[in-house]
Amino acid sequence: MVRNILIVCAGLVVLAAAGCAENQSVLSALPDPSVRPDPAQRAAALPARPLLIQHPYRPLWQPMSVRTVAFGEPDWMPTIGLSARWTCIVVHHSASDKGTPESMDQSHRQRGWDELGYHFVIGNGLGYPDGKVYVGARWDKQKHGAHCKVPGNYYNEHGIGICLMGNLEDHPPTDAQMQALAHLVMYLESQCGFSYDRVLTHGGITGKTLCPGRYFSTNDLYRRISAPMYASRK
Numbered sequence: 001m002v003r004n005i006l007i008v009c010a011g012l013v014v015l016a017a018a019g020c021a022e023n024q025s026v027l028s029a030l031p032d033p034s035v036r037p038d039p040a041q042r043a044a045a046l047p048a049r050p051l052l053i054q055h056p057y058r059p060l061w062q063p064m065s066v067r068t069v070a071f072g073e074p075d076w077m078p079t080i081g082l083s084a085r086w087t088c089i090v091v092h093h094s095a096s097d098k099g100t101p102e103s104m105d106q107s108h109r110q111r112g113w114d115e116l117g118y119h120f121v122i123g124n125g126l127g128y129p130d131g132k133v134y135v136g137a138r139w140d141k142q143k144h145g146a147h148c149k150v151p152g153n154y155y156n157e158h159g160i161g162i163c164l165m166g167n168l169e170d171h172p173p174t175d176a177q178m179q180a181l182a183h184l185v186m187y188l189e190s191q192c193g194f195s196y197d198r199v200l201t202h203g204g205i206t207g208k209t210l211c212p213g214r215y216f217s218t219n220d221l222y223r224r225i226s227a228p229m230y231a232s233r234k
């Protein structure tokens with residue numbers, strides 16, 4: 001009994017000594033309070049502030065650095081680099097479940113345009129793989145779009161046109177399409193330097209079309225952009 005009490009006491013002495021040693025090392029690491037630090041040196045010693053990107057669905061306290069959103073597929077960056085013209089993204093649907101980016105390109109040429117009007121097309125698994133992003137020739141050239149006509153042509157000049165394949169008046173886009181769209185939007189926004197509220201829809205701009213269809217949900221897109229998997233990817 002006495003022996004047990006002695007062992008417990010010895011243990012407490014050892015623990016107390018360890019605690020003191022720790023406190024001692026913390027104290028010795030603190031700066032000397034009698035020395036006033038130079039304000040410039042103090043500012044330089046502070047860690048860099050993470051960039052706070054704000055949009056309606058992201059809590060303001062959630063920091064996200066540019067690096068965490070700047071990932072993308074290799075062919076999403078044009079070889080000639082990015083033009084400074086881009087200020088927004090305009091989302092469309094193809095209004096048809098079948099077709100390929102090539103058939104869309106041909107149909108746009110038949111309408112008198114020089115080539116496929118969109119910068120990107122996202123497949124739905126019928127004519128082009130589900131969730132696969134097709135990079136149009138316009139994007140490689142950083143050329144204006146032919147997808148959203150308004151007086152003055154602002155959205156063709158400055159909007160990046162992304163088309164989801166499928167008739168989204170009849171059914172929602174596939175999960176893979178929405179994931180690919182969220183990924184592409186995150187990449188473009190981080191690279192082009194505009195904010196999340198610059199994702200627009202064709203019908204939202206002109207008020208003269210149902211494009212991108214009643215089943216396209218901007219809220220769903222924002223939810224995917226806010227998902228932690230994107231915050232943690234590099």
Ligand SMILES: [Zn+2]
Nearest residue numbers: 092093202211
């Ligand atoms: Zn459209």
